[in-house]
Amino acid sequence: MDFNDSPEEAAYRAKVREWLDANATLRDPDAPRANMLDEAEGDYVQKAKDWQLTKHEAGWACLRWPKEFGGQEATAMESVIFNQEEGRYEVPPSIYGIGHGMLGPTIMAHGTDDQKKRFLPNMVKGDEVWCQLFSEPDAGSDLAGLKTSAVKDGDDWIINGQKIWTTGAQFCKWGMLVARTDPNAVKHAGLTYFIVDMEAEGVDIRPIKQMSGASGFNEVFFSDVRVPDANRLDAVGNGWRVAITTLMNERSSIGGSLGGGVGIKDLVKLAQGVEINDKPAIEDGGVRRKIADFAVRRSGLKYTGQRSLSALSQGATPGPEASIGKLVAAIMGLEMGEFGMELQGAGGILTSDEAGADPAWQHTYMAMPGLRHAGGTDEILRNIIAERVLGMPGEPRMDKEKPFKDIPSGTAR
Amino acid sequence: MNFDFSxxxxxxxxxxKEFLEENSSLVHVREIFEADAGYSKxxxxxAAELGWLGVSIPEEYGGAGFGYLEAAMIAGEIGAYxxxxxxxxxxxxxxEAIKRAxxxxxxxxxxxxxxxxxxxxxxxxTEKVGSLTEKSINATFDGSKLSGTKLPVCDGDEADFAIVLAKEGSGLSLVVVDLDAAGVERKKLQSLDPTRAQAQLTFNDASAxxxxxxxxxxxxxxxxxxxAAVLMAFEQLGCADRAFQITFDFMMNRYAFGxxxxxxxxxKHRMADLYADREVARSNCYWAAWALENDHEELREAAASAKISASDALDHTTVEMIQMHGGVGYTWEYDxxxxxxxxKVLAHTLGTTDEWREKLVTKLIEDAA
Incomplete structure (x- = not known):
């Protein structure tokens, strides 16, 4: 049992470091870091594109992809090593996660040769950024309940409807969209998958202002948007199967950090700096027990990640333990935010540091309810663990047999 | 890297697992429980014949000479069965005490x-109800004789010898005492789980x-x-895994509302949470096993983390086990x-979960300084 690189992994890591040293600056590990796009500032899109091009030209982009599409055919572990090392440097926040991680592999699995040639190399190079157009106001956890329609018109399809929670839509060239092509078919059978030009006539992108005040997502409205049939991915009516391929590639951030920007050390320092009953809070038994419980969950998540990495390193697929990561991290993040505010007493509600408050906890408190929804709600994750990991039976369904048009959905008014 | 067992x-x-499946059935556990027999001879x-008792004892003393990772594997199954x-x-x-000192x-x-x-x-x-502190020790050792009272002592009624914490001069020392010697009195104490029996030991100038x-x-x-906490955490995790599995099997075969x-x-959502609790505990246990095997400086932190999360996971699992079985879960007949x-006995045996939380946070404060 060890955490050591194998000789091959160590050699690869050294090669990665050598290149990063020559092309980027090491960052201060204690400096706060934007970990969501809505926290990124300035011309981060151009910076991200420049960095991607630099990586591409040096052969460090889309490491796991086949060489014919611009990848390097590296192992999963090599890709993880690059990400670990890249994370130690000052680099722009990535805008390619969805494209490179989910949409590229979907095109590889379901696209025609022409589609692969047209789209994949540009995706690697980074000048075309991609977004995912799945969720709708009435179709979130129940994704197959989506209503955006696609109607055939000659060699084109006409798209009408609304998508939501689209990360990065404002700077993306292409979107992957699932639409309903047959409302008379049963729910999962009437869907088709399309590649949509986000700059096309009739596409209207509006940022969503989140409860935190930030805007990391968009709504995208489609009004008679024409999509050529050549940009249909896989067969008409096969959209659900293609969407599953996309979602299966939604990797939990193996080897990455989880939870807000606040850590156990920050919590200890905060508790040392404030008082309870005229004594430092860190001397209070209740405070001490809570800190211990956060630390135990944090280390449990950290070493769960190490177990997954280990499986990769051994050439195996990470086990189901990876599925707990976001569930545990988001709930813990929220609780840590609340606790950090509690320690600051009346000042815990202040959101700037001008009066001596430490607003990192307040910001965590405002950010974490979003993380509990993003990438699968807590409830969906629990269903996935119960049904797919543990093998418990699914719910009885009332939406499987009828034509889609006869199934109630959305909010009754 | 290979952060896993070989x-x-x-x-x-x-x-x-196979040996215990055969030789430590819940029927057998019940026999020992109901006969108040202390332990299964x-x-x-x-276990001795399989070499488990000397698993991490060096070969020169008759042991198997393995490390702690092997001991952890056995501990998990001891807990499960x-x-x-x-x-x-x-x-x-x-x-472990003899090996160390x-x-x-x-x-x-x-x-x-x-x-x-x-x-x-x-x-x-420990000598009384309440938490273990240096000041709570009143037993004395004068260089050759031990006097005082210890309670509760797990297996104290059946053990041949005990490692005892006692005052010696102005400090504390560990001493080893044979329990069939003159000056040793044993009294069995009633406790939650008679298969992990507790006793009170009283020493009156016993040779040590x-x-x-x-x-x-x-x-x-x-x-x-x-x-010991590292191995105990594996035992607790094994116990939680099996309690979960028995509950799962029951739920899959119990019908209500058609x-x-x-x-x-x-x-299902509560079962998913129990799964998450155990995976958090399992990962901490792996970390602790690695730290123990390598005598790493993170051992204190890792051992406390493993013990706390395994205790919590086991507590949650057994409480839910009874609840999810419905009324029969509260009967004597069901397991x-x-x-x-x-x-609960395992959670208290090496100090309570709150005592381990205190140890962990003490270490975290040292690290943050």
Whole structure:
């Protein structure tokens, strides 16, 4: 049992470091870091594109992809090593996660040769950024309940409807969209998958202002948007199967950090700096027990990640333990935010540091309810663990047999 | 990297599982429980023959000479099968204390005796209800004789010898005492789980020898408890895994409202949470096993983290086990209460979860400085 690189992994890591040293600056590990796009500032899109091009030209982009599409055919572990090392440097926040991680592999699995040639190399190079157009106001956890329609018109399809929670839509060239092509078919059978030009006539992108005040997502409205049939991915009516391929590639951030920007050390320092009953809070038994419980969950998540990495390193697929990561991290993040505010007493509600408050906890408190929804709600994750990991039976369904048009959905008014 | 147990270690675990499946059935556990028999002599003999008792005792003292990772594999199965034997007292505590601090004569006598299955050992620290602190120790050792009272001592009624924490001059020392010697009185105490029996030991000028240097007893005891906590956490995790599996099997085969109760979302989500609790604990246990095997500086933090999360996971699992079984879960006839009892006893055996939280946070504050 060890955490050591194998000789091959160590050699690869050294090669990665050598290149990063020559092309980027090491960052201060204690400096706060934007970990969501809505926290990124300035011309981060151009910076991200420049960095991607630099990586591409040096052969460090889309490491796991086949060489014919611009990848390097590296192992999963090599890709993880690059990400670990890249994370130690000052680099722009990535805008390619969805494209490179989910949409590229979907095109590889379901696209025609022409589609692969047209789209994949540009995706690697980074000048075309991609977004995912799945969720709708009435179709979130129940994704197959989506209503955006696609109607055939000659060699084109006409798209009408609304998508939501689209990360990065404002700077993306292409979107992957699932639409309903047959409302008379049963729910999962009437869907088709399309590649949509986000700059096309009739596409209207509006940022969503989140409860935190930030805007990391968009709504995208489609009004008679024409999509050529050549940009249909896989067969008409096969959209659900293609969407599953996309979602299966939604990797939990193996080897990455989880939870807000606040850590156990920050919590200890905060508790040392404030008082309870005229004594430092860190001397209070209740405070001490809570800190211990956060630390135990944090280390449990950290070493769960190490177990997954280990499986990769051994050439195996990470086990189901990876599925707990976001569930545990988001709930813990929220609780840590609340606790950090509690320690600051009346000042815990202040959101700037001008009066001596430490607003990192307040910001965590405002950010974490979003993380509990993003990438699968807590409830969906629990269903996935119960049904797919543990093998418990699914719910009885009332939406499987009828034509889609006869199934109630959305909010009754 | 290979942050996992080796194939050989997993094979050892499989062997242990098969042996206990055969020799530590819940029917057998119940026999020991209801007869108030202390522990299963037959199972103990089998464990000795398989080399489990000397798993991490060096070969020169008759042990198998393995490391702690092998011990962790066995501990998990001991927990899963509620094995009614003084394994933790003898292997995690007594053998470990002798290994860490014993002189050659002590090692020859006790380690050899443990490995062969002839000696059962235990460790006696607490003297009264409440938490263990240096000031709470009143037993005294004068260089050759031990006096005072210890309670509750796990397996104290059956053990052949005990490692005892006592005052010596102005400090504390660890001493080893044979429990059939003159001046030792034993009294069985009623407790939650009679298969992990508790006793009160009273010493009146009983002959004892010091383990390690005078005045180093507290640090030594903490060191032994820390190391034992890692193996105990594996035992607790094994216990939680099996309690979960029994509950899962019940839910898949129990029908209500025309469906298996395992199909109800209110229960599925709680099972998912129990799964997450155990994975958090399992990962902390792996970290602690690695730190123990490598004598790494993170051991204190890792051991406390493993112990806390395994205790919490086991507590949550056994409480839900009873609830999810419905009314029968509260009967004597169903086995839920065996896990509920054992789980709580394991959580308290090396110090309570809150005591481990205190140890962990003390270390975190040191690290943050």
């Amino acid at each position: 194939e050989e270690q997993k094979l050892l675990q499989q062997t242990a 037959a199972l103990w003999k089998g 509620l094995a009614p034997i003084p394994f933790s007292s003898t292997v995690y505590l007594a053998a 014993g002189d050659d004569a002590q090692k020859t006598k006790y380690l050899t005796g443990i490995a062969s299955g002839d000696l059962v050992g235990t460790m006696a620290t 020898t010091r383990l390690g240097a005078a005045g180093e007893g507290w640090d030594l005891a903490q060191d032994v408890l820390t190391r 469906r298996p109760i395992a199909s109800f979302q209110s229960l 839920c209460h065996l896990f509920y009892r054992r789980g």
